Amino acid sequence: HRPVPLLGDAGDPGVDGTQGDKGEKGDMGEKGYCGEPGGRGVKGERGEGGMKGEKGKKGEQGSKGDKGDLGPTGMMGPSGPKGVAGDTAKLLRSAFSAGLSKPFPPPNVPIRFDKILYNDQEDYNPSTGKFNCSVPGAYVFAYHLTVRGRPARVSLVARSRKVAKARETLYGQEIDQASFLTVLKLSAGDQVWLEVARDWNGVYVSAEDDSVFTGFLLYPDVFEILL
């Protein structure tokens, strides 16, 4: 058993108390509902310039254009080196000149002028006294002979024919000269020489007196060569 306390009578009510202090801040409330959208704002100021863009891709190839006009003629270039002489130039040359080395050549045979002054093409043969044509064309033939003590009758022979004859009539110890010049048309292989007649072979030569036979190509017969 619990003992029952002894109580007096109830007292009068107390006077009103003073207002209490401000309470502490409450916890954050829950998120509110979404509001209505606002009206359109005023236009903003212009922005600053953007950065430079990247390089674009190469375009497709265009169609070929028309041919341009002919350009002006260029200046003449320097001349080239000299070429080697062709065979043609060599073929178109012929000349000889030869003298006697002994007086009074034997008659009726080619006089052998055996002292060569010029014979580069060797168309003249000093051991036979005959010129042999290798380039067809017009030729000049000439002689300058010293004649001494007896007459001389000289013939120029071409193609086995005496084409020119000359005589010098001398007697005793006198000395004279006989000269002759002509132009002959020759074909390849034609032969030309000088000869004296029997008892008319006064053709002479000494240290002071020459007797010379000369021949040369005046101009070639080009068409015969080409054909």
Ligand SMILES: *[C@@H]1O[C@H](CO)[C@@H](O)[C@H](O)[C@H]1NC(C)=O
């Ligand atoms: C004479 O010349 C011709 C033509 O060049 C040649 O065919 C011939 O062999 C020559 N004859 C002599 C004897 O040299």
